[in-house]
Amino acid sequence: MMRQILIATHGKMASGIRYTLELVVGKMDEITTIDAYVNPEDDVEKMLEEYFSVHEGARIIAFTDLRGGSVNQKLMKYAARPGVTLITGMNLPVLLQVALAGEGATDEDIDGFVQAAREELQVISVKPVEKAVVAGENSAAGQGPSAGQLPSAGPDPSAGPDPSAGQLPSAGPNQSAGQLPSSAQITALRVDDRLIHGQVAMTWTKQLRVDGIVVANDDAAGDPTQKMALQMAVPAGIRVLVKPVQEAIRALNYPKASQMRILVLTRTVRDALEVRRNVGEIGFVNVGNVGRFDGIDISRKKVLTPTIMLTQEEIESLEELLELSPDACMQQVPGDEQKLMRDVIGKLK
Numbered sequence: 001m002m003r004q005i006l007i008a009t010h011g012k013m014a015s016g017i018r019y020t021l022e023l024v025v026g027k028m029d030e031i032t033t034i035d036a037y038v039n040p041e042d043d044v045e046k047m048l049e050e051y052f053s054v055h056e057g058a059r060i061i062a063f064t065d066l067r068g069g070s071v072n073q074k075l076m077k078y079a080a081r082p083g084v085t086l087i088t089g090m091n092l093p094v095l096l097q098v099a100l101a102g103e104g105a106t107d108e109d110i111d112g113f114v115q116a117a118r119e120e121l122q123v124i125s126v127k128p129v130e131k132a133v134v135a136g137e138n139s140a141a142g143q144g145p146s147a148g149q150l151p152s153a154g155p156d157p158s159a160g161p162d163p164s165a166g167q168l169p170s171a172g173p174n175q176s177a178g179q180l181p182s183s184a185q186i187t188a189l190r191v192d193d194r195l196i197h198g199q200v201a202m203t204w205t206k207q208l209r210v211d212g213i214v215v216a217n218d219d220a221a222g223d224p225t226q227k228m229a230l231q232m233a234v235p236a237g238i239r240v241l242v243k244p245v246q247e248a249i250r251a252l253n254y255p256k257a258s259q260m261r262i263l264v265l266t267r268t269v270r271d272a273l274e275v276r277r278n279v280g281e282i283g284f285v286n287v288g289n290v291g292r293f294d295g296i297d298i299s300r301k302k303v304l305t306p307t308i309m310l311t312q313e314e315i316e317s318l319e320e321l322l323e324l325s326p327d328a329c330m331q332q333v334p335g336d337e338q339k340l341m342r343d344v345i346g347k348l349k
Contacts, residue, residue: 003103004058006051007090008034008044008075009065020092024198025099026335036071045074052078059083061098061110063090085110093117096202116236124232186252187261188284189325191272193293195220195265196233196240199333205238207334208284210263212239216248216275217267245271249278268294269310269317276324285321285328287341290314304344307332318345 005028007014014033022028032051036044052060060083064072067088079086085107087094094117101109188208192200195215205213213234220226221244234240241251245266251257252264252275264282266272269290276282291301291309301309308330310318322328322342330339 002030002058003105004055004060005031005095005098006034006060006062007031007095008036008048008062008071010036010069010071012038013065017090017092017095021095021099024096024202024333026203026333028099031099034071044071048074048078052081057083059103060085061105062086063095064088065090087114091117091120093120096198100202100206185258186264186279186282188286189264189266189272189275189282190286190288191266191269191290192288193267193290195267196230199288200263200265201233201235203333203335204263205235208261208263210238210261212241212257212260212262214248214252214262214264215240215242216245216264216271217242218244220267221247245274249275252279269314269321273317273321273324276321282325285325287318287328287330288332305330315345 007018009017012035014035018031018033021031034044034047034051036042036047060078062075062078062084064075064086065088066072072086072088075086078084087098087110094113097113097116098105098110101113105113187210188204190200190204194200195217196213200213204210215221215230220230221242227242230242231240239260241248243251248264252262258280264275266275267290269287272285272287276285287308289307291311291314292307296311298309301311302315303309318341322345326342328341330341330344331337
């Protein structure tokens with residue numbers, strides 16, 4: 001019998017957190033929720049008895065909200081059974097880790113997930129913005145530079161070589177960033193109007209096994225608070241660089257970048273096309289979410305899906321992108337069905 005996840009809480013927290021979890025990882029049929037005491041006639045003990053009767057002998061990971069709460073107390077007797085692990089004081093990060101770990105997660109693995117989830121509970125101060133951004137510029141979660149560090153875009157090539165820094169590919173004074181000779185071998189390019197968020201940080205980074213993320217977006221790169229928020233969203237161990245589009249392209253063409261598994265994120269199809277035109281190889285091109293928050297009236301857009309809404313200009317950019325990457329697909333999370341963008345665009349004609 002497959003692994004089962006039980007979420008049991010006071011009130012509607014269980015069903016609410018499941019909804020949020022599945023927004024990030026996709027639908028999971030192995031999850032059961034118990035919203036205890038929503039109605040006066042709810043018999044929580046009977047609910048639990050029925051659940052464990054149906055799943056007798058299964059590997060069950062159960063989550064509750066409060067260690068001293070009655071829901072957790074009622075689950076204690078089931079926690080003694082073989083194959084049952086009970087976690088209390090849950091939060092979304094530990095649920096995500098367990099959900100993404102698959103069938104093979106051991107109790108030792110779960111202990112590690114719990115420890116990591118505790119570190120997610122932090123007071124975030126955005127007051128010393130400039131300090132925080134400088135400290136985190138080339139690293140995630142406050143890690144210092146290492147051999148796996150993402151290259152920065154470096155100085156403008158037209159300014160001449162910087163003897164104190166690693167050399168960028170040479171470019172004459174009249175060459176733009178987009179004309180640099182390209183050695184980039186990018187693991188994936190994704191269009192996502194939220195850039196780095198839960199779906200990217202928790203699912204795509206694992207699915208693609210990336211060790212670096214490059215955000216290519218002019219607005220984010222120019223906003224210290226937004227930049228810091230994006231850097232903080234990246235899982236520990238994954239390097240991040242937030243740069244204007246042209247500087248990002250220069251960084252991706254730096255020789256060290258070709259030695260890493262890099263996910264590039266853009267907010268628009270137009271920016272994705274610019275990246276695609278000016279780098280070498282991209283293993284996977286994905287359109288996830290785009291056009292929802294740009295302030296353009298929806299009447300001026302073609303709605304391909306509830307999360308993909310494109311102006312005529314963006315559709316034209318997408319058509320050019322598909323000429324360069326005909327296998328580009330539409331997919332929000334790895335568990336969703338993968339649809340070729342050329343098939344979706346074809347239906348618009």
